[in-house]
Amino acid sequence: MRKTFPASGQARDEVLNQLRSFKQDDADWSGGRVPLFVFKGSGAAAEISQDAYNIFFTENALGRTRAFPSIQRMEQDIVEMALDLFQAPDEASGFITTGGTESIIQAVQTCRDYERAKRDDPTHRGNIVMAYSGHPAFDKAAGLMDLEVRRVPCGLDYRVDVSALECAIDANTIMLVGSAPCFPYGVFDPIEDLSAVAERHNIWLHVDACVGGYLAPFVRQSGRPIPAFDFSVPGVSSMSADLHKFGFAPKPISTVFYRNPDKAAHHGFEFHDWPNGRFATTTIVGTRAGGAIAGAWALFQHLGRDGYTVIASELMTGIEAYRAEIEGIENLHVLGAPELSIVAVGSNKLDIFRIAEIMQGQGWVPGLLQSPKALHRMMSMLHVPATPQYLADLKEATATVDAESGKGAIISAEY
Numbered sequence: 455m456r457k458t459f460p461a462s463g464q465a466r467d468e469v470l471n472q473l474r475s476f477k478q479d480d481a482d483w484s485g486g487r488v489p490l491f492v493f494k495g496s497g498a499a500a501e502i503s504q505d506a507y508n509i510f511f512t513e514n515a516l517g518r519t520r521a522f523p524s525i526q527r528m529e530q531d532i533v534e535m536a537l538d539l540f541q542a543p544d545e546a547s548g549f550i551t552t553g554g555t556e557s558i559i560q561a562v563q564t565c566r567d568y569e570r571a572k573r574d575d576p577t578h579r580g581n582i583v584m585a586y587s588g589h590p591a592f593d594k595a596a597g598l599m600d601l602e603v604r605r606v607p608c609g610l611d612y613r614v615d616v617s618a619l620e621c622a623i624d625a626n627t628i629m630l631v632g633s634a635p636c637f638p639y640g641v642f643d644p645i646e647d648l649s650a651v652a653e654r655h656n657i658w659l660h661v662d663a664c665v666g667g668y669l670a671p672f673v674r675q676s677g678r679p680i681p682a683f684d685f686s687v688p689g690v691s692s693m694s695a696d697l698h699k700f701g702f703a704p705k706p707i708s709t710v711f712y713r714n715p716d717k718a719a720h721h722g723f724e725f726h727d728w729p730n731g732r733f734a735t736t737t738i739v740g741t742r743a744g745g746a747i748a749g750a751w752a753l754f755q756h757l758g759r760d761g762y763t764v765i766a767s768e769l770m771t772g773i774e775a776y777r778a779e780i781e782g783i784e785n786l787h788v789l790g791a792p793e794l795s796i797v798a799v800g801s802n803k804l805d806i807f808r809i810a811e812i813m814q815g816q817g818w819v820p821g822l823l824q825s826p827k828a829l830h831r832m833m834s835m836l837h838v839p840a841t842p843q844y845l846a847d848l849k850e851a852t853a854t855v856d857a858e859s860g861k862g863a864i865i866s867a868e869y
């Protein structure tokens with residue numbers, strides 16, 4: 455039966471209490487039991503982010519040029535500070551978007567239109583070449599824009615096989631993609647090698663740093679090795695980096711950047727031929743939350759490089775301890791050598807999905823990979839405190855599955 459629209463209103467507290475009660479059936483994200491979707495840097499970061507959001511709760515970023523110069527200014531500041539972080543040349547530019555997916559769709563659209571103009575072929579159907587481990591946002595973009603995606607295998611180290619990628623290039627290839635890191639395995643594709651391929655063939659290289667963009671520079675600053683992945687690599691044409699992931703900003707907010715003005719010129723939408731006159735946006739969506747922009751701006755100011763580095767260092771210390779513990783559990787191993795916060799755990803002997811199924815029964819939302827089968831966690835400071843209990847339950851579930859001999863799992867991998 456369809457729910458009817460309320461005939462009259464209920465008291466505020468009654469309504470808010472209902473909302474709180476809705477959460478009862480949700481997974482315990484604040485206890486670190488949700489392995490993706492949610493992020494935490496520190497208590498202080500979460501607090502200023504939320505307070506900043508509330509100061510700009512009502513403002514709409516769609517009106518930033520006509521009504522809210524405050525938003526315009528914050529957007530410009532964020533983009534400039536991020537370009538500095540990503541070692542971009544002076545002529546580089548960037549835009550705020552509502553998430554990694556939108557940043558990627560925008561970069562693909564900009565690349566497609568740049569290529570169509572360059573080839574003087576307004577209906578050219580291009581292809582994008584990337585690893586099997588690349589994010590489906592590229593397939594979403596390609597579906598929307600009638601482009602082809604060619605996925606090539608990863609090597610034994612789970613990084614894109616650069617020779618396979620080069621072999622998949624043809625005259626219609628408009629974009630190469632490298633991830634920094636990829637979501638499934640948490641490893642960086644070799645961006646410098648991809649850059650050499652991109653320069654050799656004169657093809658646009660996009661670096662998907664949605665996960666790593668606002669974490670990797672600070673992990674590097676903490677003294678840990680991070681491969682070159684940003685505009686310091688000469689063949690990188692564009693980059694996506696999510697503020698609502700390891701920037702710890704309120705959702706939804708991300709950034710997309712272009713090295714060259716002639717490429718960036720194809721970003722954006724403008725329309726005049728309707729009753730209200732000029733309609734120009736730099737995003738796919740129209741209305742956007744001012745609060746998310748204020749949150750990101752406040753975090754950059756409040757944390758600075760040093761503050762982000764303290765968080766990154768604490769997080770990586772927790773992750774290093776987690777990885778060491780995993781390597782100590784019989785029959786389990788970490789997949790590859792992830793540089794940052796995503797860790798996938800496989801088994802050469804046991805059905806890892808069955809292990810996940812048992813842990814699901816203990817309140818852990820399973821993060822799973824289907825190839826190879828693995829457990830998956832994208833860890834922030836929500837997950838580090840939960841890790842001793844996670845490991846205890848994992849050890850117990852692993853022993854149970856070892857003793858069970860061959861009972862098959864029912865669950866399957868889902869993002």
Ligand SMILES: Cc1ncc(COP(=O)(O)O)c(C=O)c1O
Nearest residue numbers: 553554555589636637662664665
């Ligand atoms: C590597 C990578 N790229 C892109 C995205 C898409 O980001 P969003 O969910 O903000 O659209 C994700 C999301 O996890 C990701 O891991």
